[in-house]
Amino acid sequence: MEDRQRVLHPLPTPRITPLMHLFNEMAVFAHVVRCGGFSQAARALGVEPSSVSRSVARLEKSLGARLLVRNTRALALTEMGSHIHAECEKMLAAARNVQDLAGHYGASATGLLRISAPVAFGQVWLAPRLAGFIEAFPDVDLQVVLDDRPIDLVDERVDVAVRVTEAPPPELAALRLCAAPYVLIASPGYIEAHGMPQRPEELTGHRCLHLGFGAFGPAWPFQRGNETLAVTVSGRYSIGNSLALATAVSGGAGIGLVPEFSAAQGLSDGMLVRVLPEWQLAGTYERAAYLVYAAGPHVAPKIRALLDFLGAGGRPPRSGP
Template structure:
């Protein structure tokens, strides 16, 4: 008998049917177990024998006896089926509840000030999830870097990712009470020109501000003071009395609540480019891992509840 060389995948069904024939004690019983016709079961076994170039079963009208190689092939098939059952068991465990390693990436300051304080609640609710958090101020390729969820701050995301808006983002002007006592508190947007201002000053961010109050709009240029590419560092300078800082609201929230800094021109809303949204982005697909779905739902609920104290003037 000459052997053909099929792919391994093409042999899997034949191997499973052959093992069932042996387990059931015959073709008819195996056919009933598998929900197949007896001739179809016989063809599967014959194809496997043809693939291997060896007789696996000695057939008679009353019995079917394994050959020597048939016994070894049967043992190997049983091991294969056991592995297949383990694969199903793994899938069942993951579909039953969130579990496994969850890889998350977030911008540095947002991750430190907003995300990190909320992570213990998620881990307590889902103890079978292990978390790997990476903080980085760059675009992360979810597929190439093996990331499950990334948080991005932008007005909108480019096509190609599945995403949800976590929360809107606003920037605020803040200063320490000591600085304002020494240098005065701006009453109108144009007063900012007389103060040392600290701002991001990179990419789309710059000195030009557009502020809105009701139907009023004011456009001002901040004094050419200090540019810092990290909002936590800006806030640290502000707390030390270094000037008026322009930072995201999530950066300043805790220090505002503690009274270490206070808002400047709180009645004015800062417009583009100092606006946007925090997005939760993940790889699109029909089958979203339960750990990813649970994490997204948890963050959306946390943002809606706004569980940290709100900023105060």
């Protein structure tokens, strides 16, 4: 008797289907199983039964496996179909969770809010106000990074950042927080020992301190009405932090140029006095503090809450008339 060669028929090679199509077909398949039939699933989905049948057929072809055993009276899952159905249900559950999560975050301020700010401004202006923010929004957690470099919001996963600048970056949305002019300061003891300058030119005869980085050097531009002039000063050292510079000046180190917010406490308690208050520092020293964040049509509620809170002067916005 002639031996017959056994012919093996390989399983069909699964066809790669774009994920978006596959997700849709998986959802339809899950509805068929859940509803117990093609017609019932079609009614639930609001489509024709033939559309449901074609969708399941495409899924089976894509996966290279029979998922359902069908006859005129019943529908049953194959072994593979049972495993696939379980994964499809997980996918739908994940989609529902995403919807619920988006709804939750879209409805109220919640989650972790990462904020970056320059060191001195963060200490003096921002930190005292954030105490009220966390009181007003108990579902928002804050992580504040104080750093004088202009960080990249996307690369460092920061939600909002404070920039003390002449103008905010055009690619970012911005809320103006306050003016941040630069002022000349000295200690009462230094003025008593060395005299109070009456004009900017007289600063060349004094010890002068400046930040010493970027545009904040020894060339100081002044303006009073229509009168403008520039003076190049000299001093024994510079300090790259405005709070530290104000502290050195209060100890009698000389006349310093700092942002007004860094000098405010010393001016208030009498440890510092203004020098040439009728003159304004011009050019790069005409600055304001801005809260910047990614521009776009959708602002996360936690960011919107901070914008509204700081925009209202560090008080919870009124919710009623």
